[in-house]
Amino acid sequence: QLQLQESGPGLVKPSETLSLTCTVSGGSISSSSYYWGWIRQPPGKGLEWIGSIYYSGSTYYNPSLKSRVTISVDTSKNQFSLKLSSVTAADTAVFYCARHPARITMVRGVIVNWYFDLWGRGTLVTVSS
Amino acid sequence: QSALTQPASVSGSPGQSITISCTGTSSDVVGYNYVSWYQQHPGKAPKLMIYDVSNRPSGVSNRFSGSKSGNTASLTISGLQAEDEADYYCSSYTTSSTLVFGGGTKVTVL
Numbered sequence: 046q047l048q049l050q051e052s053g054p055g056l057v058k059p060s061e062t063l064s065l066t067c068t069v070s071g072g073s074i075s076s077s078s079y080y081w082g083w084i085r086q087p088p089g090k091g092l093e094w095i096g097s098i099y100y101s102g103s104t105y106y107n108p109s110l111k112s113r114v115t116i117s118v119d120t121s122k123n124q125f126s127l128k129l130s131s132v133t134a135a136d137t138a139v140f141y142c143a144r145h146p147a148r149i150t151m152v153r154g155v156i157v158n159w160y161f162d163l164w165g166r167g168t169l170v171t172v173s174s
Numbered sequence: 175q176s177a178l179t180q181p182a183s184v185s186g187s188p189g190q191s192i193t194i195s196c197t198g199t200s201s202d203v204v205g206y207n208y209v210s211w212y213q214q215h216p217g218k219a220p221k222l223m224i225y226d227v228s229n230r231p232s233g234v235s236n237r238f239s240g241s242k243s244g245n246t247a248s249l250t251i252s253g254l255q256a257e258d259e260a261d262y263y264c265s266s267y268t269t270s271s272t273l274v275f276g277g278g279t280k281v282t283v284l
Binding site: 092097160 | 208219222226231266273
């Protein structure tokens, strides 16, 4: 049974960079059948998609966060990571990693299915001095 | 990108049917059949309930159904049960090759 687990510091100072890792267990992150994404949820608020990555390194980002976000993948460790720079209190949130299906076609290459069918449990990151 | 519009709350009695709306634009809901719905209980991760407008993942009760008309997608819960009390979020693919969520709807079982 494939599982996702977020890890990283629970407290980050303003203006610093938030770094989180999602470890994929019970399956390979290098599967051609999936993209891997990050979603956040401020306390008491709704969900916000941050971005997604394929095992090859191909990425999609939320335009509103793109200037501050880097998502990377380490296939040797079966992990993908999130870096969010210049954080403020507004970045305080529960961060989830999740999986979304993809398929390869001969004509169009990799087609992403834009829904998340498997989620990690989430990790709270607080931005405070 | 702007969030999709959902009602803040919807309520119903056990056994009744309720419908949650999710309103978008020509850049998202109208243009693509890539609307999905998630259920989230307090302190838990979201759970996929509907994908690609009306498809149910394996294991999700057939009391949950999805549809779309014009710029509005809908999630209907029939035979409402106490366990259905949760927050529900819609999401849609957009023309910018991104994903946008709705603001969420709190479902209360009276």
